[in-house]
Amino acid sequence: MTQFTPLAMTKKLVSYDTTSRDSNLALIEFAAGYLKDLGVDATLIHNAEKNKANLYATIGPTDVPGVVLSGHTDVVPVDGQDWSTAPFEPVESGGRLFGRGTSDMKSFIATALALAPEMIAADLKMPIHFAFSYDEEVGCLGVHGIVSHLSEISPLPRAVIVGEPTDMKVVNAHKGVFAFHTSVHGFEAHSSATHIGVNAVMYAAQLVSYLSDLAAEQRDNNGDHHRFEPPHTTVHVGTIRGGTALNIIPKECSFVWEYRLIPGENEDAILKKFNNYANDVVLPKMKAVSEHAAIVTERLGRVAPLVPEPDSPAETLAMMLAGTNQTDVVSYGTEGGIFQEAGVPTVVCGPGNILQAHRPDEYIEIAQITACEQFLRRLIEVAKTQSV
Numbered sequence: 243m244t245q246f247t248p249l250a251m252t253k254k255l256v257s258y259d260t261t262s263r264d265s266n267l268a269l270i271e272f273a274a275g276y277l278k279d280l281g282v283d284a285t286l287i288h289n290a291e292k293n294k295a296n297l298y299a300t301i302g303p304t305d306v307p308g309v310v311l312s313g314h315t316d317v318v319p320v321d322g323q324d325w326s327t328a329p330f331e332p333v334e335s336g337g338r339l340f341g342r343g344t345s346d347m348k349s350f351i352a353t354a355l356a357l358a359p360e361m362i363a364a365d366l367k368m369p370i371h372f373a374f375s376y377d378e379e380v381g382c383l384g385v386h387g388i389v390s391h392l393s394e395i396s397p398l399p400r401a402v403i404v405g406e407p408t409d410m411k412v413v414n415a416h417k418g419v420f421a422f423h424t425s426v427h428g429f430e431a432h433s434s435a436t437h438i439g440v441n442a443v444m445y446a447a448q449l450v451s452y453l454s455d456l457a458a459e460q461r462d463n464n465g466d467h468h469r470f471e472p473p474h475t476t477v478h479v480g481t482i483r484g485g486t487a488l489n490i491i492p493k494e495c496s497f498v499w500e501y502r503l504i505p506g507e508n509e510d511a512i513l514k515k516f517n518n519y520a521n522d523v524v525l526p527k528m529k530a531v532s533e534h535a536a537i538v539t540e541r542l543g544r545v546a547p548l549v550p551e552p553d554s555p556a557e558t559l560a561m562m563l564a565g566t567n568q569t570d571v572v573s574y575g576t577e578g579g580i581f582q583e584a585g586v587p588t589v590v591c592g593p594g595n596i597l598q599a600h601r602p603d604e605y606i607e608i609a610q611i612t613a614c615e616q617f618l619r620r621l622i623e624v625a626k627t628q629s630v
Contacts, residue, residue, distance in 0.1 A: 245359070246352075246355070246356045247356055248349070248352055248353040248356040248357070248611050248612075248614070248615050249334075249339065249608060249611055250356070251352035251353070251355050251356040252332070252339060252344065252348055252349045252352035252353070252606075252611060253332045253334075253339070253341075254272075254352070255269060255315075255343070255348040255351060255352045255355075256330065256332045256339075256341040256342065256343050256344055256348055257330055257331065257332065258272070258330070259330045259342075260315050260316050260317055260343070260376075261316065261317055261318070261319050261320075262316040262317070262318065262319075262376075262377055262378075262379045262380045263319070265293045265294055266294050266295065266315045266316055266376045267293065267294065267295060269315050270286060270295045270296075270297050270315065270374070270376075273297055273351075273355060273374065274286060274297060274299075276355060276358075277299050277355075277358060277372075280358055280359060280362055281362065282299050282300075282301055282358065282362070283299070284297050284298065284299035284372075285297070285298045285299065285391065287384075287387040287388060287390075287391055289376065289377075289383075289384065289387075294376040294377065294384065295376065296373070296374060296375045296376060296384050296385070296387050296388050296391075297372065297373075297374040298371065298372065298373050298374075298388055298391055299371065299372045300369050300370075300371050300372075301358060301361045301362055301366060301369060301370050301371075301372075302361070302366030302367070302368060302369030302370055302625065303366070303367070303368075303369055304369065304395075305397070306367070306368060306369065306397065307368075307397045307398065307399055307400035308368050308369030308370055308371050308399050308400060308625075309368065309369075309370055309371065309399065309400060309401050309402075309403065309559065309621065309625070310371040310372075310373050310399045310401070310402040310403065310581070310586070311350070311354045311370065311371065311372055311373065311403055311405060311618075312373040312374075312375070312385075312388075312402050312403065312404045312405065312577060312578075312581065313347050313348075313350050313351040313354075313373075313374055313375070313404070313405045313406075313592070314347060314374070314375045314376070314377075314378030314379070314384070314385075314577065315348070315351065315374050315375065315376060316375075316376055316377055316378055316379050316380075316384075317342050317343040317346070317348075317379065318342075318346075318379050318599075318600050320342055320602070323601070323602035324602050325602045325603055326340075326602075326603050327340050327341070327603070329341060329342040329604075330342060332344065334608070337607060337608050337609065338605040338606065338607055338608060339605060339606050339608055339611070340603055340604065340605045341604065341605075342604055343604070344594070344598075344604055344605055344606040345407045345593075345594030345595060345596070345598040345599050345604055345605065345606045346406070346407055346594065346596070346598075346599035346600065346604070347405055347406050347407060347592055347594065349592075349593045349594055349606050349610070349611050349614065350405025350406075350592040350593055350594075350614060351372075351374055351405065352611075353593070353611060353614045353615050353618055354372060354405075354618060355372070356615075357615070357618050357619065357622065358372075360619070360622055361622055361625075364622050364625070364626045365626065366622070366625040366626060367625060367626060367627060367628055368400070368624070368625040368628055369625070370621065370622075370625055371399060373385075373388050373402075375387075375388055375577065378576075378577055380543075381421065381542065381543030381544075381545065382543070382545050382575070382576075382577050382580060383543075385577040385580050385581075386580065389580060389581065389584045392584060392586070393584065398585060398586055399586050400555050400556075400559075400586075400587070401554075401555045401556035401559055401560075401586065401587050401588070401589075402556060402578065402581040402582075402586050402587070402588040402589075403556065403559075403560055403588075403589060403590075403591055403592075404576050404577055404578045404581070404588060404589070404590045404591075404592070405590075405591065405592030405593070405614070406572075406574075406576045406578075406590050406592050406596070407592055407593065407594030407595055407596050407598070407599060407606075408570065408572065408590055408591055408592055408596075409593075409594070409595055409610065410564060410591060410592070410593055410610065410613045410614060410617060411564070411566070411569075411570045411591065412557065412560045412561050412564050412566060412568075412569050412570065412589055412590075412591050413548075413569065413570050413571060413572050413589060413590040413591060414548070414550045414551065414552075414557050414569040414570075414571070414589050414590075415469070415505050415547070415548050415549060415550045415569075415571040416505070416547060416548045416571060416572045416573065416574060416575060416576060416578065416579070416590065417470065417475070417476075417502040417503055417504060417505065417547055417572075417573050417574075417575065418502065418503040418505065418509065418544070418545055418546055418547030418575065418579060419500060419501075419502050419503075419543070419544070419545035419575040420500060420501050420502075420503065420509065420512075420513070420541075420543075420544055420545075421498065421499070421500040421541070421542040421543045421544075422498065422499055422500065422513070422539050422540065422541055422542055423496060423497075423498050423539070423540050423542050424446075424449060424496060424497055424498075424499065424520075424537065424538070424539045424540075425494070425495075425496040425536075425537070425538045425539075425540075426442040426443075426445050426446040426449070426484070426494070426495045426496065426536075426537055427442060427493065427494060427534070427535060427536040427537070427538070428440035428441055428442030428445065428491070428492060428493050428494070428495070428528065428532070428535055429491070429493060429531065429532035429534055429535060430490060430491055430492070430493040431490075431491045432489065432490070432491070433488065433489040433490060433491055434489075435491075436491065437531075438531065439491030439531070440491070440493075440528050440531050440532050440535045441491050441492055442484055442485075442492045442493055442494050442495035443484045443485050443492045443495045445495075445524055445527075445528055445537075446482065446484060446495035446496070446497060448524055449497075449516075449519070449520060449524060449537070450479050450482065450497060450499075452516065452519050453477050453479055453499055453516065454477075454479075456477050456501075456512055456515060456516070457476065457477035457478070460474050460475045460476065460477060460501075460512075461474050461476075464504070469570070469571040470504065470571050470573055471573060472573070474504065475501060475502060475503050475504050475507060475512070476501065476502045476573075477499070477500075477501045477512065478499060478500050478501070478502075479497055479498070479499045480497075480498045480499065480500065481497060481498050482495065482496070482497040483495065483496055483497070484496065498542065502573060502575070503547055504547075505547040505548065505549045505550070506547075506549065513539075516539070517539065520537045520539070521537070524537065525537050545575035545576075545577075545579065545580075546579030546580050546582070546583050547575075547579050548576065548578040548579040548582060548588065548590065549579070549582065550569075551582070551587055551588075554587035554589075555587050556586075556587035556588050556589045557569065557587070557589050559621075559624070560589045560591050562620075562624075563617050563620045563621055563624070564591060564617060569589075572590065572596065574596055576590050578590050591617070592614065593606060593610035593611055593613060593614040594606040594607075594610050595607075595610075
């Protein structure tokens with residue numbers, strides 16, 4: 243079979259277009275076949291439509307707690323971005339590897355796969371598990387199938403290392419992400435008859451303005467969490483759509499919004515304030531004109547925060563492997579909090595920088611792939627000699 247270096251495996255994985263709206267099966271089936279050729283059976287956990295799958299595989303014994311290497315296989319779209327190279331044809335230049343997913347986060351998955359032959363040859367006393375998911379970029383959807391799988395097998399892993407890009411720093415906390423879609427339903431009329439219409443766009447604007455006030459409240463009144471940047475919970479409106487024409491009072495307007503929550507804060511407080519304002523202040527004014535008026539808010543997704551667990555097995559192990567005595571935090575969300583809520587200590591540590599993610603000409607410094615390789619080789623040495 244073909245032998246891969248971590249760099250060569252990264253190029254291979256990046257060559258698969260696994261944009262979240264599309265299937266990831268070609269990559270997953272390649273990884274499963276690669277592992278099978280090594281004598282490792284992988285479990286595929288499909289979505290309902292059977293066009294996407296997670297992969298879970300174990301190298302080493304199955305009766306002792308091990309370490310999970312976790313990563314998502316999907317990437318964000320390249321639509322409308324001005325790339326200098328073909329996004330899914332990786333290019334090596336100036337000590338960097340360019341391509342969609344190089345930094346976020348196929349290099350970590352690739353390095354783990356490339357080192358699988360060494361893991362097998364090491365006769366591990368502590369197992370190393372691979373957990374590769376789908377649809378992380380659209381709300382951490384696929385990983386729940388992996389977590390359910392973990393609950394069905396025994397024993398639970400000792401630790402999870404999520405390989406999101408952290409410049410190989412050990413991250414023990416990140417904000418939670420809570421996303422919503424709000425629809426404002428008004429009443430159409432000619433724009434000259436504003437007294438009989440309910441302008442969905444203008445009432446939506448009031449709601450968006452209130453979210454702006456909530457954002458300022460979080461910035462001004464919350465205690466500073468100096469490890470985070472910015473050091474407070476944030477509130478953000480991403481898109482807004484509504485209206486038909488200038489001379490028609492708009493019947494419909496909708497917007498999507500989110501808040502990114504400091505770990506440990508009340509998950510529902512901002513949503514409750516928003517709903518109270520919508521239902522008690524805005525909606526009565528709308529219904530005074532038309533009983534058909536409505537405001538509907540639906541939850542789009544929840545990415546659990548990662549809460550610090552000082553001295554947990556995951557933190558202790560990752561700090562030792564990284565050769566550091568300190569931890570960091572990030573403001574973006576990962577699948578880490580979901581594993582943590584399932585009862586498995588979790589940290590985030592992987593190659594690359596998040597500032598290179600989601601942008602045209604995404605790249606990773608090749609030195610970061612080398613650093614990840616060294617990190618995982620140290621894990622192999624630990625797993626060779628100890629079972630706890």
